[in-house]
Amino acid sequence: MAHEFDRRYWDRVWSGAADAGNAGNAGDAGRASAMATSPPNPHLVREIAGLSPGTALEAGCGAGAEALWLASRGWRVTGVDIAAGALEVAARRAAAAGLVDRVSWLEADLSVWQPDGRFDLVTTHYAHPSVPQLDFYERLAGWVAPGGTLFIVGHLHHGGHGRHGAHPPAEASATAAGITAVLGQDRWEIATALQGSREMAGRGGAAVTVHDVVVRATRRS
Numbered sequence: 001m002a003h004e005f006d007r008r009y010w011d012r013v014w015s016g017a018a019d020a021g022n023a024g025n026a027g028d029a030g031r032a033s034a035m036a037t038s039p040p041n042p043h044l045v046r047e048i049a050g051l052s053p054g055t056a057l058e059a060g061c062g063a064g065a066e067a068l069w070l071a072s073r074g075w076r077v078t079g080v081d082i083a084a085g086a087l088e089v090a091a092r093r094a095a096a097a098g099l100v101d102r103v104s105w106l107e108a109d110l111s112v113w114q115p116d117g118r119f120d121l122v123t124t125h126y127a128h129p130s131v132p133q134l135d136f137y138e139r140l141a142g143w144v145a146p147g148g149t150l151f152i153v154g155h156l157h158h159g160g161h162g163r164h165g166a167h168p169p170a171e172a173s174a175t176a177a178g179i180t181a182v183l184g185q186d187r188w189e190i191a192t193a194l195q196g197s198r199e200m201a202g203r204g205g206a207a208v209t210v211h212d213v214v215v216r217a218t219r220r221s
């Protein structure tokens, strides 16, 4: 079932016009600025640092923290996002970091876009489009080259119907078991499947607790 997280919603988030917890309401620039200054996701840094670099797709790259971290480690990165405003910030960060030659930015809707080829690594961090979350992850999985890695960090589904802030939106969340079931262990070797909580800087720098699901899997063929 489609839900509200469409291009209009994300354009409003990145313009600072919409509060993530109140899509359509004006007045909160805090979420966009928090994402625009965030460091690379610690799960990515922990799980991917040991891989040999190749081609990578960062799906729903936002302001590019993870794409730029990958580029700084030698990956040739394509960062895709539906929101032009996010990509403008990402491109500025790439220039400031001296990484423009290693990363390209593409404005596209990942629920319909198709890449020309497959990637050695496909990553996504909290991207939730207007299609069912597990369908989105299955779509990303199809873009991983044989022997390549799929790395998902998402909002953990905990059975409630929360919104951003206290809880992630239920329709935009998943469990480790749900993701690994979609992948199938015949086609994928599951290296990591965990669920947990951590503290991070939220709007205005205030600490917030986020509940994460993390899956790293290697495509067998």
Ligand SMILES: C[S@@+](CC[C@H](N)C(=O)[O-])C[C@H]1O[C@@H](n2cnc3c(N)ncnc32)[C@H](O)[C@@H]1O
Pocket: 005, 010, 011, 035, 038, 059, 060, 061, 062, 063, 080, 081, 082, 083, 086, 108, 109, 110, 111, 124, 125, 126, 127, 128, 129, 130
């Ligand atoms: C919660 S933000 C996370 C951004 C970044 N990955 C991070 O961790 O800071 C989700 C991102 O996914 C993007 N997004 C949502 N739906 C998308 C779609 N259908 N196609 C491409 N990007 C999408 C949004 O524009 C937004 O930048």
